[in-house]
Amino acid sequence: MTRHELPPGLSASAAAQGFRFFQNPLSFLDQCVEQFGDLFTIQFPGSRKQVCLSNPEDLKEMYTGSPDLLHAGEAAGSVFSPLTGWNCTLTLDGEAHARRRELVQAPFRGGHVERHAGAMYAIATAAIERWPRTGRFPLQPQMQDIALRIIFRTVLGLDDTAPGHARFLKLISQVASLGMGSKMLLIPALRWDLGPLSPWGRIVRIVRDTDALLFAEIARKRTDPNLATAEDVLSLLIRGEGKDGLRLTDQEIRDETVALLIAGLETTAVALTWVAERLMALPDVRERLRAELEPLHSNGELDVSRLTALPYLDAVLKESLRSRSLSPICGGRVLKAPMRLREYELPADTVLINSPYLLHRRRDLYSEPDDFRPERFLGSPPSAHKWTTFGGGNRRCLGQKFALLELKVVTSAMVLQTGLELATPRVVPKADGIHLVPASGLPVRRGTCPYAKAAAAS
Numbered sequence: 061m062t063r064h065e066l067p068p069g070l071s072a073s074a075a076a077q078g079f080r081f082f083q084n085p086l087s088f089l090d091q092c093v094e095q096f097g098d099l100f101t102i103q104f105p106g107s108r109k110q111v112c113l114s115n116p117e118d119l120k121e122m123y124t125g126s127p128d129l130l131h132a133g134e135a136a137g138s139v140f141s142p143l144t145g146w147n148c149t150l151t152l153d154g155e156a157h158a159r160r161r162e163l164v165q166a167p168f169r170g171g172h173v174e175r176h177a178g179a180m181y182a183i184a185t186a187a188i189e190r191w192p193r194t195g196r197f198p199l200q201p202q203m204q205d206i207a208l209r210i211i212f213r214t215v216l217g218l219d220d221t222a223p224g225h226a227r228f229l230k231l232i233s234q235v236a237s238l239g240m241g242s243k244m245l246l247i248p249a250l251r252w253d254l255g256p257l258s259p260w261g262r263i264v265r266i267v268r269d270t271d272a273l274l275f276a277e278i279a280r281k282r283t284d285p286n287l288a289t290a291e292d293v294l295s296l297l298i299r300g301e302g303k304d305g306l307r308l309t310d311q312e313i314r315d316e317t318v319a320l321l322i323a324g325l326e327t328t329a330v331a332l333t334w335v336a337e338r339l340m341a342l343p344d345v346r347e348r349l350r351a352e353l354e355p356l357h358s359n360g361e362l363d364v365s366r367l368t369a370l371p372y373l374d375a376v377l378k379e380s381l382r383s384r385s386l387s388p389i390c391g392g393r394v395l396k397a398p399m400r401l402r403e404y405e406l407p408a409d410t411v412l413i414n415s416p417y418l419l420h421r422r423r424d425l426y427s428e429p430d431d432f433r434p435e436r437f438l439g440s441p442p443s444a445h446k447w448t449t450f451g452g453g454n455r456r457c458l459g460q461k462f463a464l465l466e467l468k469v470v471t472s473a474m475v476l477q478t479g480l481e482l483a484t485p486r487v488v489p490k491a492d493g494i495h496l497v498p499a500s501g502l503p504v505r506r507g508t509c510p511y512a513k514a515a516a517a518s
């Protein structure tokens with residue numbers, strides 16, 4: 061029997077659900093799954109009803125369904141459009157999305173991405189050198205700094221020698237953290253520009269200032285004699301040509317760049333922090349990883365071109381991304397027509413969301429899910445709808461290859477260069493905007509590192 065009905069959900073008001081979710085998203089989701097099973101409905105203030113999926117069969121339907129029925133751009137745009145606009149890969153849908161994605165994906169394909177490995181390694185090793193030698197310090201801001209400098213260099217083609225680089229770095233880090241952290245983006249009713257001191261007014265001005273720098277950089281690059289050979293993403297977007305022969309306008313390049321900053325900066329920084337946490341908490345894993353890296357490391361130099369071939373490093377990262385989900389929920393799709401899912405006929409305008417947190421902890425998919433076991437992924441890559449860190453289907457993360465390379469390079473630099481130790485007995489995840497981050501920024505201290513000693517002695 062077909063029913064036009066949503067799966068069950070909490071009877072609390074949207075405001076109460078929103079409050080509880082932002083207080084503690086994990087216990088909110090745990091309670092829902094315990095009460096209703098792996099398909100339930102939630103609602104937050106000012107937003108549509110959301111059906112939360114964490115079963116691989118349901119996720120397959122969502123990720124492989126028709127892009128005309130399932131609008132991911134509309135879902136993303138309802139949150140991010142104040143920063144990105146509605147005309148970029150992240151917020152477009154249908155044919156326009158497919159055409160744009162083809163163009164913007166080119167710099168993130170194999171071949172292009174690997175060329176950034178050397179720069180990523182140089183940035184990571186220089187940053188690690190600057191970490192405090194004594195005492196406790198929070199690791200998360202350090203990882204944010206590395207991810208920021210990597211994106212500045214590889215996406216914008218800029219480094220510390222660029223005029224005004226410090227202000228540019230500050231602004232893009234503010235835009236990226238707004239994208240991931242601001243409740244005003246998640247709750248449109250809070251968006252009131254009451255001047256530069258009001259919370260939304262501040263955001264509007266940060267975006268305006270960043271735009272001025274981005275447009276100036278696009279104009280500079282267009283006349284740069286090195287444009288034809290430059291490998292940074294911005295230059296490739298300027299040079300890029302779609303199948304229809306069309307090129308991106310300055311406004312479109314600006315929107316795509318902001319979308320890449322929002323999608324790619326905080327995500328990678330948080331992932332790096334959790335990988336570091338796992339390695340500090342699990343010395344056996346760390347030592348096995350160090351042994352795998354050793355043959356690639358001589359005279360203080362690492363052969364980064366061989367990192368992508370290391371099976372244990374790859375498995376450690378995938379297991380870290382499984383066991384420490386960056387976002388409790390992600391990947392919204394707005395239904396443009398009713399959709400059948402199990403015994404439900406979901407009405408148009410419902411939003412489907414994925415909970416990687418719930419999916420990646422399913423006992424029927426991952427035995428003893430609380431254990432950290434990279435071996436799960438050794439020789440058997442994660443299957444599409446059972447491991448959804450990067451989403452799926454036609455909206456799968458466009459920067460996945462880039463992100464995994466960055467995780468591999470920075471993690472290797474960290475394992476080889478430092479003997480980092482946890483400076484807190486218990487690491488608790490806490491919600492920060494749409495991300496789960498270690499509480500207190502993950503306090504750490506430097507310990508001893510055999511490789512650092514060898515380098516100092518030689």
Ligand code: HEM
Pocket residue numbers: 132149150151161319320321323324325327328331386390391392448449450451452453454455456457458459460462463
């Ligand atoms: C560990 C790091 C990262 C994680 C976990 C991550 C995760 C995701 C997820 C879950 C989605 C939504 C997919 C869906 O709805 O099916 C997404 C989309 C996207 N990501 Fe990433 N991401 C990461 C890094 C990056 C980086 C480094 C970039 C680029 C610099 C990037 C660019 C994008 C873009 C442009 C989209 C939108 C794709 C589209 O709608 O067609 N991401 N990412």
